[in-house]
Amino acid sequence: MDSETVENATVSQIATDRAQISTCRTKMIEQQNLENFQIIWLDDNINTTEDNLHTVSLLRTIINYLHIFDNIWDCYDYIGTVQDEKVFLIVSGSISENIIPYVYHIPQVQFVYIYCFDVEKHKKWEAEYGIVRGI
Known part of the structure; x- marks a missing residue:
């Protein structure tokens, strides 16, 4: 050579x-996580509807840390492990009443957004829990 x-x-x-x-x-x-917050999306149909899959894809293009869950207790347990970051929780309307009462007092959870087209049905959560910021 x-x-x-x-x-x-x-x-x-x-x-x-x-x-x-x-x-x-x-x-x-x-x-x-390169940011000081993360989005957690809880929806029992997260991987089954085309709309949800498309929305997950869009969210992944704009945020570094997105976790998706289809089980309430797995999601709740995960939120309990978050230490130094703030959590924005997106939850489907169909299961919102099963998780919001359990996470509203957790300091890491900053905001909850209910992902549902029936806005009037879920308005009570905004009035009852200050962390619910939108439907």
């Missing part, structure tokens, strides 16, 4: 190593 071939091989190896390091760094960043 001549010196030019060795030099090209070395440059190529350096480029490959840098690409691998960059990929590794990107994966690490994706696993950590």
Whole structure:
């Protein structure tokens, strides 16, 4: 091998190593929250309707940390593990009454938004719990 071939091989190896390091760094960043808040979406039909899947896709383009749950108690348990971040909770109207009374006093939960087209049915939650900010 001549010196030019060795030099090209070395440059190529350096480029490959840098690409691998960059990929590794990107994966690490994706696993950590880069903001001081996160969105949690609780909906028992989260993975079954086209509308929900599309909305999840849109949310993932604008926020680094989005967690989705289809089980109330898994969601509740997860919220209890959040330490240094604020939580914005999106909850479907059909299960809102099963979670809001349990999370309104948790300091990490800043706001709750009820995802439902029947606004009038859920207005009572806004009046009763100050963390409910929209339907």
